Amino acid sequence: MTGEVKFLQGNEACFEGALKAGARFYAGYPITPSSEIAEMASQRLPAVGGVFIQMEDELASMAALVGASMAGAKAFTATSGPGFSLMQENLGLAIMTEAPCVVINVQRSGPSTGLATKPAQADVMQARWGTHGDHAIITLCPTSVQECYDLMIYAFNFSEKFRTPVIFLSDEIVGHMREKVVLRDDIPVINRPFPQGDPKQYMPYKPGENKVPPMAYFGSEYVFHASSSMHDETGYPNNTAQNADKVIRRLYEKIYDHRDEISIIKEFETKDADVLFISFGSAARSSREAVNMMRKDGIKAGLLQINTIWPFPDKKVRQLISHAKVVLVPEMNLGQIINEVRKLSEGKPVFGVNKVDSTIITPGEIVNKAKEVLQNA
Amino acid sequence: MKTRTEIVLAGVGGQGLILIGKIVGEAAALFEGKNAVQTQSYGVASRGGFSKSEIVISNEEVAYPEVLEPDLVLALSQQSYDMYRSKIGKDSLLVYDSDTIRQGECSGIALGYPITSTAVNLHNLKILNMIALGILARLGASRSNIADFPSYNSLKKSLEQNTPAQYRNLNLEAFERGFKMV
Structure with missing residues (x-):
């Protein structure tokens, strides 16, 4: 493992990992115990040509992530329980439109605003089923500052490879603890597949390798329409039973077919x-x-x-x-x-x-x- | 044999305890090749209210990140002094500010220093934390139960990279003053 060695908070290491993974867009609303991530993003992203926006709330933050992702950016946000609740609706939008992005939830004690500065690990099922409808989701949990860094790179990699939002479920203890961390450069960075061929023939939701459709970005010559409603390979609404069955199963299988690759464990x-x-x-x-x-x-x-x-x-x-x-x-x-x-x-x-x-x-x-x-x- | 050196820095929000905790942890982890974890606990107010910072230092991997049985406690408020004075082990040190804290019976070794008046005489209350850090550095060099406390030189390097340039000399002066108080 080579790279700069630092003594950082888990939250700070999350940001460093995101930056290493190529993230250049952050939209969020600060909340304890995640605010250090927003702070660092506001200071560091503009310096590398990235964008930081402090949004009016978490509903808008999540919407901005989907938009930035569609425009080609690697986008992320950080929040805690109350904000994560507000993000659920547009998290579904990211799943349905297959917009890669990473949502960090540094868990604190709830329900509701609960104990703002105190830890909990009670959003496990919310991460799985917080947004409605049948869906798959990838959720990663760090136990150390080094893992905050490493797993953020994996989070972006999985989101790009499988075109899905990834939830990064930290907690107040890991988020605020300081430890030695190597800002390593030996984890390969994965970027979403870009479409090939005639732009006029582009089918934005036609699955490619691994059931994942190659992804153009808004403003490119590959013009496309993205919809929260049930759509077919053209990206336009299709309400047939056959299509719904096909799409819902594909969105699920593109993740569950790769469980072994996605499963990170330590014994x-x-x-x-x-x-x-x-x-x-x-x-x-x-x-x-x-x-x-x-x-x-x-x-x-x-x-x-x-x-x-x-x-x-x-x-x-x-x-x-x-x-x-x-x-x-x-x-x-x-x-x-x-x-x-x-x-x-x-x-x-x-x-x-x-x-x-x-x-x-x-x-x-x-x-x-x-x-x-x-x-x- | 105990493999962990466990330190608690306790007082009220705004005293700069988290900063000196970071300085201690960074000195141990980056300049002395040890494993160190620093954690913190505070309330919703940014100033006032109980606040503490903890550091665990070890030559082995630190799995559990918080303090279990402190070897060294710094208390900069009556509440934090009272919280630890009868709970620490008989060889553990309880360093406190004798200007502001009423002494009570202590289960370990209580050592009082006039931290507040020294800070005010030198500059103002904002350097309270650095004077305390200097005291701890000197104690670390002489007490065997906290031998893993970072050295003067490592702390100085860590302090320099964790304080803003315009206040660096003032902070260093406060640190030195504390070091000489023991």
Whole structure:
């Protein structure tokens, strides 16, 4: 890993990753605990020929992202729960029009405006199903400042390759913590496929490789119409049952056909683990410390850290669960990811370690719960 | 054996605790080859209200990012002093501002310094944090339980790259003054 070494906040590293990935458009409305990203974008994007706009609200921010994406830019925004709620409608527009973009949600304690400066991990299901209609979505979760940088590049890469919005689900702890980070330059950057052939024959929504249509930009000689309503390969409305079925399935399959490629996970001491933790975001940091503590006590514990939470990494989770005696899912909510794990557990007991008092789950709390569960197993 | 050195800087919002936390973390991570994580906790007000900054330093990877059992606590308000004074370990240090904090019984080693009056005499209250940083730097060099606290030179380098040019000399002077107070 080579590149400039810095001591940065997770939020700052998110911006650096976005810049490295080629992002040049930011539209947003500042909100704690994500505001550092907007601050940096406002200072740094204009200097590299990019655009920063402070919008009137998050509805407009998300709309601006779709527009910028259609105009050919790599676009992103950053928000927290209250703003993410307002973005849901136009997030659907980005899915339907296949506009690549990245939406960062640095999670804070809710519901509603909740505790503005305090962490939570309770927007997991909102990231999956916040916008209406059948759809697929890609969601990445960082656990460290380095991962904020690395995964932002992956977020843009996935969004460009699959022409889809990608949600970057951070949390207040990871967003505000400072650590050493290498601003590495060894992650290849992917750009959306541009159409070939006669512009007059351009079919903007005709799938190419991987079921993804090549994408022109507004202002190019490839003229196209983008619509939130059901459309066919021409981009114009088509209300037939056959077309709707084809489009909805394609939008889903273009992502779910590539689950293995999209699934980013990390394993810590899982090979012989009797006690398996499955966690993400800041809770995964506590879980790793819990693994260390239990190993010192002679208990075989391990952690599966999931960085891609949507699509959920079914294959790996199923495989590791089958070898473990007990499974625990630490998360700063009342139980969201645990339900995905239970779907795959085939009767094996799965226990939650849940906390919603706006403080981080401690390793001791995880160890205590694991020991209690082991005693009864 | 304990592998983590855990530091808490606590007071009220606006005292510059997050900045000196960043300076300590950056000094350890970039100039001393250690692993360091700095976290922070504050309320919705930008000034006033309880605020703290934490740093964990280790030669090993720091998985859990927050402080579990502090080796060193800096308290710059009565509330933060009272929060930690009876909770810290017997070998842990509690450094506090003797100008503004009423002393109570402490479970560790309490060390008071006239931080506020020194800051006001030198310039004004805004350099309170740098005087405190200097005190911690000197203690770090002499106390074995916080041997991983960054050295004077690393802190100075980190301070220089984390303060605006026009106030650099003032901040350095405050840091030096604190260093000599111990």
